[in-house]
Amino acid sequence: xxxxxxxxxxxxxxxxxxxxxxxxxxxxxxxxxxxxxxxxxxxxxxxxxxxxxxxxxxxxxxxxxxxxxxxxxxxxxxxxxxxxxxxxxxxxxxxxxxxxxxxxxxxxxxxxxxxxxxxxxxxxxxxxxxxxxxxxxxxxxxxxxxxxxxxxxxxxxxxxxxxxxxxxxxxxxxxxxxxxxxxxxxxxxxxxxxxxxxxxxxxxxxxxxxxxxxxxxxxxxxxxxxxxxxxxxxxxxxxxxxxxxxxxxxxxxxxxxxxxxxxxxxxxxxxxxxxxxxxxxxxxxxxxxxxxxxxxxxxxxxxxxxxxxxxxxxxxxxxxxxxxxxxxxxxxxxxxxxxxxxxxxxxxx
Amino acid sequence: xxxxxxxxxxxxxxxxxxxxxxxxxxxxxxxxxxxxxxxxxxxxxxxxxxxxxxxxxxxxxxxxxxxxxxxxxxxxxxxxxxxxxxxxxxxxxxxxxxxxxxxxxxxxxxxxxxxxxxxxxxxxxxxxxxxxxxxxxxxxxxxxxxxxxxxxxxxxxxxxxxxxxxxxxxxxxxxxxxxxxxxxxxxxxxxxxxxxxxxxxxxxxxxxxxxxxxxxxxxxxxxxxxxxxxxxxxxxxxxxxxxxxxxxxxxxxxxxxxxxxxxxxxxxxxxxxxxxxxxxxxxxxxxxxxxxxxxxxxxxxxxxxxxxxxxxxxxxxxxxxxxxxxxxxxxxxxxxxxxxxxxxxxxxx
Numbered sequence: 001x002x003x004x005x006x007x008x009x010x011x012x013x014x015x016x017x018x019x020x021x022x023x024x025x026x027x028x029x030x031x032x033x034x035x036x037x038x039x040x041x042x043x044x045x046x047x048x049x050x051x052x053x054x055x056x057x058x059x060x061x062x063x064x065x066x067x068x069x070x071x072x073x074x075x076x077x078x079x080x081x082x083x084x085x086x087x088x089x090x091x092x093x094x095x096x097x098x099x100x101x102x103x104x105x106x107x108x109x110x111x112x113x114x115x116x117x118x119x120x121x122x123x124x125x126x127x128x129x130x131x132x133x134x135x136x137x138x139x140x141x142x143x144x145x146x147x148x149x150x151x152x153x154x155x156x157x158x159x160x161x162x163x164x165x166x167x168x169x170x171x172x173x174x175x176x177x178x179x180x181x182x183x184x185x186x187x188x189x190x191x192x193x194x195x196x197x198x199x200x201x202x203x204x205x206x207x208x209x210x211x212x213x214x215x216x217x218x219x220x221x222x223x224x225x226x227x228x229x230x231x232x233x234x235x236x237x238x239x240x241x242x243x244x245x246x247x248x249x250x251x252x253x254x255x256x257x258x259x260x261x262x263x264x265x266x267x268x269x270x271x272x273x274x275x276x277x278x279x280x281x282x283x284x285x286x287x288x289x290x291x292x293x294x295x296x297x298x299x300x301x302x303x304x305x306x307x308x309x310x311x312x313x314x315x316x317x318x319x320x321x322x323x324x325x326x327x328x329x330x331x332x333x334x335x336x337x338x339x340x341x342x343x344x345x346x347x348x349x
Numbered sequence: 350x351x352x353x354x355x356x357x358x359x360x361x362x363x364x365x366x367x368x369x370x371x372x373x374x375x376x377x378x379x380x381x382x383x384x385x386x387x388x389x390x391x392x393x394x395x396x397x398x399x400x401x402x403x404x405x406x407x408x409x410x411x412x413x414x415x416x417x418x419x420x421x422x423x424x425x426x427x428x429x430x431x432x433x434x435x436x437x438x439x440x441x442x443x444x445x446x447x448x449x450x451x452x453x454x455x456x457x458x459x460x461x462x463x464x465x466x467x468x469x470x471x472x473x474x475x476x477x478x479x480x481x482x483x484x485x486x487x488x489x490x491x492x493x494x495x496x497x498x499x500x501x502x503x504x505x506x507x508x509x510x511x512x513x514x515x516x517x518x519x520x521x522x523x524x525x526x527x528x529x530x531x532x533x534x535x536x537x538x539x540x541x542x543x544x545x546x547x548x549x550x551x552x553x554x555x556x557x558x559x560x561x562x563x564x565x566x567x568x569x570x571x572x573x574x575x576x577x578x579x580x581x582x583x584x585x586x587x588x589x590x591x592x593x594x595x596x597x598x599x600x601x602x603x604x605x606x607x608x609x610x611x612x613x614x615x616x617x618x619x620x621x622x623x624x625x626x627x628x629x630x631x632x633x634x635x636x637x638x639x640x641x642x643x644x645x646x647x648x649x650x651x652x653x654x655x656x657x658x659x660x661x662x663x664x665x666x667x668x669x670x671x672x673x674x675x676x677x678x679x680x681x682x683x684x685x686x687x688x689x690x691x692x693x694x695x696x697x698x
Contacts (some may be wrong), residue, residue, distance in 0.1 A: 006486035148563065149575075151498050153591065155614070199548030201567040212496065214575040216563040218550040226498075226563040226575040233591035234614045235496050242502065252460050265583045266502070 015071035021300030046288025143244025153230030173209030190223035364420035370649030395637025492593025502579030522558030539572035
């Protein structure tokens, strides 16, 4: 066994952030592929990678690469990930794994057939303070989780309506980009293997995609959640999990968090509060002067470590965000899109 | 003109808190009435009131009293308030003004017929920091309000299921008791004269009333809100109002708040944050050693001052919470109760 060797599919802004985390984690990265070979070459030079390719097929044929990170646009995730799975590579696909459940199920089936690892890049779940939240919820000291309130938004510039965020053809809109984060909080606390009932209200803009929405959810076990996301308001990103015997606050930036506050209520009604903070890993290696494009991207290291741990242990999926949770979440998002009237070209394919 | 002279209807725990505010405000309180004359007498003695009555009719006939505070149980608000309105008194009714829209409309009609002042006791709206929120929203410096997230709850003891909070016969359940607070935040920011569309999920308990619910709302002007309340979780009471160019956070206890944080986003994307805090008035007068029963009840003084201002100016309703807003809110609550399956005996009367 030679250990995990990474390949990078697509040299865009999210791949930049992911590769910075890989390099700073000391991981072994062998190659990058982009449809623009010049861009791939520059990426390889900056990051000090041995090889670059002008096509994804060449990366799929790279015999040294054991796992590929897919960082292409939403609408290409399925076909790109499929290429690597079919070549027998393990795959980490940036979220959303597919733009609808059909796409996700195809990937899950391909991974199973090839016996390789597959994970949707829900990096939130790999952050240390989120693992602490999970432990608290599973451990029972706060009692059952009863209600989740999660809210994430920012003001996305409207100058260019052909930008992927506003583009129906590129599976734009808030739900797949940021709505998925608020939904995974509900799922984490109230039922990781359950499909909730829901109601949604939303604003769908001139390009046919959702700018903002509010969704209320009711899980089979009885918990409820209210989740909202927005491309229209100033930055906000907080989550609260209310339990029978306490409350967990996940502070900004809750989708990639470093701070939580835990309030525990004792039997006599007195409360105790604990603040937990785990600072982000720091990036110290120079990669051609590159910096992160997205907030808290240094936290990609936690996801890298989780994938490498799973591969070292021979797991085919990560317990932090299982394939069944990926499938449930996209099924829910499909239903939400149906309710709010957002359909992508890929839905009818 | 002799100024405002208060009478108190019912000597229960909320009347206690309200009367402490009246006395500490230096207001003129002439009398209290309770069905138990001994209890009324003790109340009058403690608060130093000239007269006490063992029936509400006697208070209605008290020629000196100009305005009556109705602090009886929910299900008696309408008949009690009606008694005083018909006697030509101005009336402040503790929320909810009525348990359904029919009751509220009866009171509104009676006040109009008699040409007297009527207000539902939405004291939240009278707090200085809430007036500041209102000014900010009306002034436009933050742009339009787009989204409200409001959440209020506490763990109500379940030992006694005949308690009014759990009793269907006493119009119990979370909606009328605390849900009204989260809804008025949505209304304040997104449309004080508009009925929103909504969806709700809730948990209805063994006594037929709602323990907790989440409601999403969409206002005609386009804003959305998500509101939830709960009798099942540890104390929480926060509201966030997201606007085109900023965010207002209303900190605990948002239903009777002393602190807000305002973030304003400038055209170049930079943000400025202002904290506003207005401490509660302090109660310094001894009233038989009585203390407040509910959190921040000292803030009732703001409501007292608002009522006295309205009466001095000859207003028939308060612009802080108009009768039309009361009617819209109870119409919404009636519709929510229908959706979540909570009906009171008074609904079919």
